[in-house]
Amino acid sequence: MRICVLGGDGYCGWATALYLSQKGHSVAIVDSFVRRQWDRELRVDTLTPIRAMDERLAAWKRRSGKTIEMLRGDITNYEFLSSTIQSFHPDAVVHFAEQCSAPYSMIDCEHAVDTQVNNVVGTLNLLFAMREFAPDCHLVKLGTMGEYGTPNIDIEEGYITIEHNGRKDTLPFPKQPGSFYHLSKVHDSHNIYFACRIWGIRATDLNQGVVYGNVTNEVSEDEALVNRFSYDEVFGTVLNRFCAQAAIGHPLTVYGKGGQTRGYLDLRDTVRCIEIACLNPAKPGECRVFNQFTEHFTVLQLAHLVRDAGEKMGLNVEIDHLPDPRVELEEHYYNPRHTKLVELGLQPHFLSESLLDSLMNIAMKYRDRIDPALFLPRVAWRKARNQRLVVHAHQPSTEVHSEAPNSVREKADLQPLDV
């Protein structure tokens, strides 16, 4: 198949592009590289030293003999996006090209607006470009399990049949997202569902859980193919952050009680789910929703798993409970259905000791690159304006202005949040 991967320079996008290329699909990456720019803005960095795109693609060509096309541009520019769709004429478009961090969207008004405008406009442009220039193309859109929030009933895959006052209808599952980022995905979902109804677009909305793992078969083939590993409080997902903390003897930062339950999946399952969706396209006019995760854990369970993995390596791992900077239930019912992808052939990689060992090994390998000032939450949901500038341990303080502590060991100072 001809598959466009929007956001193919990102964590999931890069692994997906390589996997699809390896599987023999013709792949084009579309990316503006704004994700790297956001790292620079926040003075954070991937733990693993990722390479420039041309170096990445040259290494892939050298290792696999396969060429991935690269189209640089911003999908919020309709002219760019529509000409890309016209020139590549994809069978499927996999859309990862969104601002993907909840804390980023909660920094202040500007970041909330930027997140929603970036994400909503990109997806709107894509829907129009598909309607105008690729009406039979299949949209595979990355949503998030966070769209649903944590209702006190079972979560279905996208739609729920409601009986009410003696009548019945199947309607979109009610959404209670927990950040301006998660809200942007809910907005997208509504826009996509509408475009399917009026234009007959084919769409699969993948409500993905939290992805862990850094390595796929493809990524591990060459040092130049290394994948992003974010561990900071803004872009890092919780398991990455815990591993980085364990590697340098920093306490694991559990927010609140740690009973927050979320769906998780291995990066190797993400790439497989994307291919499954592409190979089994939605019907014209169908807006299909899959809940894309394989297991669920509480945050505290993950902390215990990382502690165990660390102790096996001789590390002494403490667990700290910080005041929760988010507004979320710290204990709640959580039972989302996730059978559709399995019915289409997904064979899950469940979270294992060996996966945790592999993550810990990456964290240990690059431990000199870990900046502990990036661990502590500095974005509080309850505040409308957060001062996100931090002093980097390895940068002189003249460069930035902040009340942040200089040392990770000054624990009393390390909770600047009024949550």
Place this chain on the structure above:
Amino acid sequence: MRICVLGGDGYCGWATALYLSQKGHSVAIVDSFVRRQWDRELRVDTLTPIRAMDERLAAWKRRSGKTIEMLRGDITNYEFLSSTIQSFHPDAVVHFAEQCSAPYSMIDCEHAVDTQVNNVVGTLNLLFAMREFAPDCHLVKLGTMGEYGTPNIDIEEGYITIEHNGRKDTLPFPKQPGSFYHLSKVHDSHNIYFACRIWGIRATDLNQGVVYGNVTNEVSEDEALVNRFSYDEVFGTVLNRFCAQAAIGHPLTVYGKGGQTRGYLDLRDTVRCIEIACLNPAKPGECRVFNQFTEHFTVLQLAHLVRDAGEKMGLNVEIDHLPDPRVELEEHYYNPRHTKLVELGLQPHFLSESLLDSLMNIAMKYRDRIDPALFLPRVAWRKARNQRLVVHAHQPSTEVHSEAPNSVREKADLQPLDV
């Protein structure tokens, strides 16, 4: 109370500002006048010759002795909006300041994007400005009944209690909006609900039906206070368009079978509902939803009412059924609850012969200003790009480029839509 009316130059906003001022509230209008600019962009105009804002406010001062403050600016500019909130320190903000036309949002990608960005960013800015500078202020936000779509179950006021697999929760009512404009209001609703949860904002989300009527006690006091009357296919609501059509002997343009049922209310009830909401504010953290309409009608019922009113005046009124340019059910179940405003004291003005007579009289008074080229639908939901330029009957064709017919009588040419 001190009340800010965002979008106070518009149809509902202007009538509301005058009503609240008459009732003794301190009122400030905030407006960028972009609504007048959209008229110019589409080469449409209000049937009633509305005056410039300074003339309007001077007339109001002369007639009532009361002063309404005017703050000119765009609420998508956070600096402007937040400084306005800080300087006026309102008890309530009534937010009408959005692009309000479904067809406008469906013209093409640019108009869809502009609509969603304008509406979503304005509301986001307002939420942040309230959190930062007026945390106890009450947001009274205009949503639309169109957020719900036409589900096959009774529509509740904002939330529905769902029993599912033996568990129960009360969740936001599922939304199935029917245009990119209606979608923007759904996005707003989700953003507002979230802001209430995390920041304790007080909000009332008014899911308003289609408003009819042009006159309130205040508006009718002076010719310079005259209210907007849009009758074109983009900004005109159906009853206005039918009256203008009847006035010049043009067939009433019913889309499809005309069984589309919607909630309606009189403009005099709109202004009263707004005051009721302001005087009975939501509690901190509460996102209260009222369905703001008083009756529901099918489009065909309204056509029959206008025909009857016209015939009483000696007019010969035909009814045409055009192919529906929208994607909507032409016949459907519709039973939305609307009791909360009545419980707070609303005494509805139901649609009456005298109201229809008053609308017909306005249409007759200004019939020379009616441009029949503006009646016919030129925005098709199923197309991704609509050519909206039309030839005005009273403008030479050199000014604009279009395949539109020059005369309203060339009926065969008058259905340019491929729907």
